[in-house]
Amino acid sequence: MRLSIVGCGGALIGAACFVASSPALAQPDDAPPYNPPPVYGPPPGPPPSYTPSGYGPSYNYGAQGGYEQSARRGERERPVRFQIAPMIGYQVGGNVDVPGGSVDISDSPTYGGALDFMFRPGRVGLEVAYRLQDTHVDSNVGSVNSYELYGLTNSYFEIGPQFNWRFGHITPYAGVSLGATLLAPHSPLVSDELHFLSSLYGGVKAMATQGVGIRAEAKLSSTYLSGSSTVLCSFGGCSYGFFGAGIWQFDFSVGPQFDL
DSSP states (O other), X not given: OOOEEEEEEEOSSOEEEEEEOOTTXXXXXXXXXXXXXXXXXXXXXXXXXXXXXXXXXXXXXXXXXXEEXXXXXXXXXXXXXXXXXXXXXXEEEOEEEETTEEEEEOXXXXXXXXXXXXXXXXXXXXXXXXXXXEEEEEEEETTSOOEEEEEEEEEEEEEEEEEEOOBTTEEEEEEEEEEEEEEEESOTTSOOEEEEEEEEEEEEEEEEETTEEEEEEEEEEEEEEOTTOOSSSTTTOOOOBTTBEEEEEEEEEEXXXXXX
């Protein structure tokens, strides 16, 4: 044992010494040296996000110290079975040739909508569409200046396949449809008539969110008049082709779309 004398004092009667032990007082001479505990650095940061290559969730280290589950980028979306699109547009055309000139359906706005049932979500569907045109019929026969004959309300009923090509939030589409056109003259002298209708159309769907977007469409339609038609062919007769006299019209429309 090692001792260290810190201080000592004396007097006639006695003496007092103050003895203090060194830090090694309680240690034997062969004791190992004192080593302080190691100092640890800061804990490691959160692990990186892990995204598997297949479908499924990924996990991100949350700010509160736990793991929170988040949807993997490109995760499979809920399949869309129905699409509803109210539409407003403008339709041009509708001239029918007659001897000495033509009878014309005036250009005017259209109102309607479409309901799409998707057989293969995002690709192939069946569309049921309706549009209404409130217009009038003008006569351009002979040397007489054009004048209005009567008002006319046209209702178009169509059904047919639709094909979609999706690129992210943008989906171009095209389709064909068959149906009927109801011609309703605003005149007691001419009766309503129902005629065969065929159309080609195409457009684009742009989705702002999952389920809500906008649709723009262009459609070329032909209504075939029979030889007994009096709505447009009672003014000298129409020039008939294989399917009769065709009323060719072009409609451009736009409106919101809702996916269900």
